[in-house]
Amino acid sequence: MVDYLKKNYPSKKIFLLADQRDLAEYTFEKKYNFTAYNWTLYDKISIIRSKDSLVTNIIKESSCFFDISGYAFSSSILNKFKFKNFEHSLSYLMSIVVAKNFSIPYFILPQSIGPFDYPLFYRKILKFLSFYILKYPRKIFVREKKYLDDLEKISGRDIVNFKDIVLVGEAYDLKNIYKERPVISEKNILNDSVGVILNRKIFDRIGADEFFDVYDLVIKKLLSKNKNVYIFRHSYEDLDLCISLKSKFGHNENVIFFNDDFNCFELEKIISKLDFVIASRYHSVIHAYKNKVPALCISWANKYYELLDYFSQLKYLFDCRQKINKEELSKSLDSLLSNYLLEKGLIGEKMEEVRKEYSISSLFKF
Template sequence: MKRVIISGGNFVNKGAEAMLYVTANECFTRFDGCVCSVQLAEGFFEIRSLEDLNRLANSSVKKMQSGGKMKKLIAMLEEYKRADLMLDISGYELCSKLGNYPTLRYLFKIALCKWTKTEAALMPQSFGPFSYDGKIKYIIRLLIRKYLKYPLVCFAREKKSAEDLKKIAPKANVQISSDLVLQNSRIFEAAKDFFQDSNIKIKNESVGLVVNRRLYEQYGHDRILSKYIVIVNTILEKKKNVYLLCHATDDLNICNEIKKEFNNEHRVVILNEVLSCFAFESLVKNFDYIVAARYHSIVHSYKECIPCVALGWAVKYQELLGLMGQSKYVLDVGDVSNIVIIETLERMDKNHKVEEETIRQNLNKVQKENCFDELERRLRKKK
């Protein structure tokens, strides 16, 4: 595997960024002399080390590559022809929740791999539901059935994802595997040469709140904002500080909005910047616990054995917390009552020290597996 395309990552969402770093590091570690081609919305960017990836993350060179749609399509075709392997690290794209176009775009990459005889693997991610609308739904389902049997392996993060994918694509090589960032215990060591810790000082007795604009899209602005206010007030009543954190650049406005509701409360602190995935994970260990609406903010917290109250509607939140022995701290925040929110926060506030040990024990179990070991086995078998 001398040339590997890494598709589905980005630097906007810190979870997608973390998956990029982990995947690139595993490629450089396992495939001697490997070159990675990072496929972003702006185009393809060649990297030969984690330092290259870090420079790309922090540079302004990620400008949209020039040319019309046909020129970009030809460039994409040439890139896939040159590659030996394509690794897709999309967190949540092959599903009907996002509409028809993202699924068709996703399937095009796999079709391109098949046409150019480039090996492909879908790294741990969520799949489904597959409830597409309109007459095109029949075509989409047919394409999923046809092309999802091509990848060497389709790693599903959740049991429900695996079941849904097997139903629509019975010949797909589906295997359940926990999140690749959660599994990986060596990325911090690999990144230590260029990673610099943030200088942000967190006060004692503090809780982090990580927001997510998708909750607004799912349940409506006013309903979710009112829930955030309940959460902040409950934490303040426990004599703690609340830090408003962003795990994606498009969540900054939400943090500002919440802070306006508490303008005169010095214990509500907004961190008005989006930290790198490394800086976020390093920072999060300073909190008693996190209230989080971003999936990978929970992953980063668990890697530091910091408990979380998860604000999520998707199965991926339920299964992640179940994996770590934390099921009682999942809140479908759009539908749950304020009383349940308050009771859950009170339970966490009393028990967060105990939960740290529970998380530590389960994390040790999770990190005994590595999806890249399985990928290597399948690549060897293919030869």
């Protein structure tokens, strides 16, 4: 996104408003060629209440907002406190209120939105607020069709279905993104190799025993078929899970753990060299398909279903919100082991369709 904006609007400065945890993870000030600031619900309320701040002054001078939240406007954010869960949706809407307060154009770029399975009281509040607030954005793009109708009903406006930005993205100019062009590390990947990419959201939903039982089954089957298994993370949240999973296979030289903090370009290079991946991070599947690499996917949200459905890969999808049938999982893995070359071809054909039908530039035809 930053690369596209810098290429097309070179005179504009780019500021990222993001969750504190994301800012801590990526050390933005040191790495990236744009500036980032905290963007909490408290920050938004303070700005609306006319509290002067550096961020307020930046917003006043801004040309527009581009919302690239990913997955923030939904009841699927797991939290044991119901209001804390609902707070995520309130915070999402408050970003739009801030923009409206200063008459700054607002665009919601392709992301997952919904479901809204809150208790009745919270649903009524959300419906009331959404009807007025969601009329303000100039454009709203969503990745999945499932909740598109619901969103149109609660917002009273048209919503556009569009593929993920990363999936349709073009070649990047790294100097637009980084302060200093990074050296993209090249990992030597052995032939006959499979990647395992975990996701803490799966762990949180099914618990430790079930989580490690599933991956124990998968890795043992891969080893029995003489595959090398690479375990690596797609997010800082998953590091401890990767370490724990690797420890279960002790000194087995065919189970390799990368402890590196890879950037997205390095991750994509690794994934592109694998036969296929066992993946739970949404964008790990995106990176895989972009490089014609099949995925056996263990999922936690509807966004995975629509992605795999589009690529005719639903036979390799297992939703952790329903109990994972290990016998079916084993059969599915057997099928992928036998047919991954065929699946590569099918995914490649679909990617050609994506490139013909979608482009990032079409998002900016207002």
